Amino acid sequence: MDFMERLDGNREEKRLRKRVAELMRELADKLSAKLALAPEGRFANLSKMRTAKGQRAYIKAMAALEQDDLEEAMTIAVRGLLHLEIAHFHDNSPGPNKTEKLIDIDSQPRESIARLSEALCQFKQLVEYRNLDVPKEAQERLGRSTQYLQNAIEAMAAADDEEATAQAEAGLVFLSFTVSQVVFDPSEFPRALLIGPGQSNKKDLTRLMEAARTTGTTLAQAAKESAISGWKAKSAANKYIESALNAFLENNGGEVNKYLELIGLETGLVQRTLQQKQTQRQLAQPSTNQTSRSQPGTKAVQAKKKEMPTEYPSSSKSPPAAKPQAAARTTFRKDFHTRNPGNSADSVESIIMGQTEKIAAHPYSTNTPRLVDPEEIFDRTAPDSPLDLWAKPRKYYKIKEAENAAANFTTSQRQILQATNYSSANKREGTPGERAASPSASSAEPLEMRIERLRGIVDRLNKLGKHTNDPSATASVLEHLKQELETLESAAESGKWQAVERSSTSIHKIRREFKSLLKESDLL
Amino acid sequence: MKQPKKSRNPNRTELVRIMALIEENLDEIDKEHEAASAYHRSELVEVSRDNAQAALKEAVQFLALEDFPKAEREAAAAWFYTDFARNILDAEFTEHHLGEDVFLDLVPTRESVKHEISSLMNDLKTELNGVYESLAVTEEQG
Numbered sequence: 001m002d003f004m005e006r007l008d009g010n011r012e013e014k015r016l017r018k019r020v021a022e023l024m025r026e027l028a029d030k031l032s033a034k035l036a037l038a039p040e041g042r043f044a045n046l047s048k049m050r051t052a053k054g055q056r057a058y059i060k061a062m063a064a065l066e067q068d069d070l071e072e073a074m075t076i077a078v079r080g081l082l083h084l085e086i087a088h089f090h091d092n093s094p095g096p097n098k099t100e101k102l103i104d105i106d107s108q109p110r111e112s113i114a115r116l117s118e119a120l121c122q123f124k125q126l127v128e129y130r131n132l133d134v135p136k137e138a139q140e141r142l143g144r145s146t147q148y149l150q151n152a153i154e155a156m157a158a159a160d161d162e163e164a165t166a167q168a169e170a171g172l173v174f175l176s177f178t179v180s181q182v183v184f185d186p187s188e189f190p191r192a193l194l195i196g197p198g199q200s201n202k203k204d205l206t207r208l209m210e211a212a213r214t215t216g217t218t219l220a221q222a223a224k225e226s227a228i229s230g231w232k233a234k235s236a237a238n239k240y241i242e243s244a245l246n247a248f249l250e251n252n253g254g255e256v257n258k259y260l261e262l263i264g265l266e267t268g269l270v271q272r273t274l275q276q277k278q279t280q281r282q283l284a285q286p287s288t289n290q291t292s293r294s295q296p297g298t299k300a301v302q303a304k305k306k307e308m309p310t311e312y313p314s315s316s317k318s319p320p321a322a323k324p325q326a327a328a329r330t331t332f333r334k335d336f337h338t339r340n341p342g343n344s345a346d347s348v349e350s351i352i353m354g355q356t357e358k359i360a361a362h363p364y365s366t367n368t369p370r371l372v373d374p375e376e377i378f379d380r381t382a383p384d385s386p387l388d389l390w391a392k393p394r395k396y397y398k399i400k401e402a403e404n405a406a407a408n409f410t411t412s413q414r415q416i417l418q419a420t421n422y423s424s425a426n427k428r429e430g431t432p433g434e435r436a437a438s439p440s441a442s443s444a445e446p447l448e449m450r451i452e453r454l455r456g457i458v459d460r461l462n463k464l465g466k467h468t469n470d471p472s473a474t475a476s477v478l479e480h481l482k483q484e485l486e487t488l489e490s491a492a493e494s495g496k497w498q499a500v501e502r503s504s505t506s507i508h509k510i511r512r513e514f515k516s517l518l519k520e521s522d523l524l
Numbered sequence: 525m526k527q528p529k530k531s532r533n534p535n536r537t538e539l540v541r542i543m544a545l546i547e548e549n550l551d552e553i554d555k556e557h558e559a560a561s562a563y564h565r566s567e568l569v570e571v572s573r574d575n576a577q578a579a580l581k582e583a584v585q586f587l588a589l590e591d592f593p594k595a596e597r598e599a600a601a602a603w604f605y606t607d608f609a610r611n612i613l614d615a616e617f618t619e620h621h622l623g624e625d626v627f628l629d630l631v632p633t634r635e636s637v638k639h640e641i642s643s644l645m646n647d648l649k650t651e652l653n654g655v656y657e658s659l660a661v662t663e664e665q666g
Binding site for chain 2: 043045046082086089090096100103110113114118121127129134139142143145146147149150153157159445446447450451453454457458460464488497500501504508511515
């Protein structure tokens with residue numbers, strides 16, 4: 001370093017030292033003024049909390065100054081001043097206005113995020129108010145839609161607007177399909193899922209949501225009437241919706257059109273079958289009064305009999321409206337009912353599964369809280385750059401675990417479908433325990449059937465394994481279990497009974513291992 | 525009355541105001557959530573609140589570094605989480621006062637997961653024992 005460089009360096013350090021000294025003085029003055037007066041008002045607790053943060057920042061900045069870490073001292077001092085500024089706001093704040101949208105949401109992807117968030121809450125309110133029964137499979141899909149919301153918010157925060165929009169819109173399509181399985185009356189469909197003016201620029205999304213909704217409603221009705229049991233149209237419609245959604249996510253308008261046309265054809269076929277069935281029924285029972293029949297599966301009819309308000313309450317503090325009386329019901333629909341869960345499983349799970357799996361591997365994909373404490377990141381003693389970590393998602397450490405687990409969890413669509421079918425099979429036929437106890441169950445039950453059920457159980461456990469404290473270890477144990485099950489299956493196919501017995505014993509051991517993992521996670 | 529349009533590039537003062545108001549919203553949500561736990565403790569409200577708090581913390585850090593666009597995005601994330609938590613609480617408040625306290629959890633609760641896992645583990649045991657039984661029958665039949 002020559003003389004001039006050293007001189008420049010000294011000047012820079014002097015300038016920085018002066019600036020830090022000014023900031024520290026300002027922080028000390030504001031802090032002592034703040035501490036002299038006890039915080040008052042509605043948000044005194046928040047003011048106190050921010051003041052304490054300011055105080056801690058002062059101590060840290062002093063420590064950094066002692067170490068001659070001027071840049072660190074300056075950063076911490078600025079942060080301390082910001083804490084005090086927020087504390088000052090709380091001191092004089094009249095409180096938030098619940099209806100005020102604090103941020104700009106008039107653009108993508110925020111508009112879609114806001115819409116998905118609203119739709120989820122409207123659906124929740126509708127189900128609770130109407131006391132609708134949501135089948136287990138639909139609840140799972142609802143969880144996935146909620147996950148899309150979090151993924152979209154995280155992607156938006158990470159400035160990945162394209163991903164955020166795709167996640168939110170996928171959530172909307174998925175939710176449309178889910179809702180259509182539960183809500184039959186189109187007039188009661190959540191408003192946020194209906195296509196409004198101003199969304200004409202999103203023609204593909206609009207058409208996809210409409211298709212998901214129409215197909216969902218048609219398939220649910222057909223399943224209820226057992227009109228398409230074993231019919232290939234059911235799986236074809238599912239496949240086309242999935243393909244259309246994938247094409248949509250890839251922004252391939254031509255493909256979207258192609259699949260939407262195919263969906264229309266398949267749905268049309270199912271609708272015609274339903275119409276034929278209805279006509280046949282009417283001919284067989286001409287005197288039946290269709291409108292006065294009650295729906296045995298409708299909790300709304302049996303229990304609550306409420307009427308939906310024309311507007312949802314916007315605030316929990318608003319005075320509750322008088323509970324609608326049964327006699328005053330004018331819009332209540334007797335045909336408002338829920339889907340038969342026993343028949344619903346296979347027509348729904350596969351629909352958006354391809355794209356779901358794609359998104360499941362996405363780094364934002366976890367519904368756990370954000371875990372990286374930014375305070376820790378910024379408080380590192382000698383960071384190269386405090387913001388370097390922001391190049392990665394904020395839940396990096398947790399996400400890595402989830403990614404590893406997801407890699408092991410990834411199963412084929414067929415397997416997931418079987419897992420779902422297992423649940424519905426349980427509903428139809430009772431749990432294996434119940435079946436064993438039932439007169440029809442016998443020890444002579446074919447081995448293949450037992451193996452198929454075992455596969456369903458393992459697949460389902462795979463899906464739930466992410467809830468353990470150690471998803472990687474769980475995924476590894478379950479993978480081992482799956483492999484052993486495959487060994488058992490091939491041994492059974494080739495009639496090697498001793499090998500079958502060995503595999504069963506091995507599965508028993510793995511089960512015990514898995515059990516201890518579950519106990520550690522307080523899941524058993 | 526139509527609300528004035530918010531700017532995507534708010535200045536420092538506006539960002540401080542937004543953050544402080546989000547924090548106040550979260551404080552109210554916290555109190556209401558505590559009160560609501562008498563009839564239903566929503567895990568999703570807790571997760572949303574935690575996520576909002578984490579995002580808010582990051583927004584403050586970015587603002588201190590004068591990185592306004594990042595601070596604004598984090599504040600927006602905090603607001604979305606806060607708004608979602610608020611709407612869930614409002615829906616549950618309505619159900620509690622007008623309905624029959626039958627709540628829909630948008631994500632599976634830990635208790636429901638626990639219950640399902642327990643049931644699946646029992647099923648696994650039953651089916652494995654069934655395999656032995658089927659084997660015994662096969663052996664008997666030669």
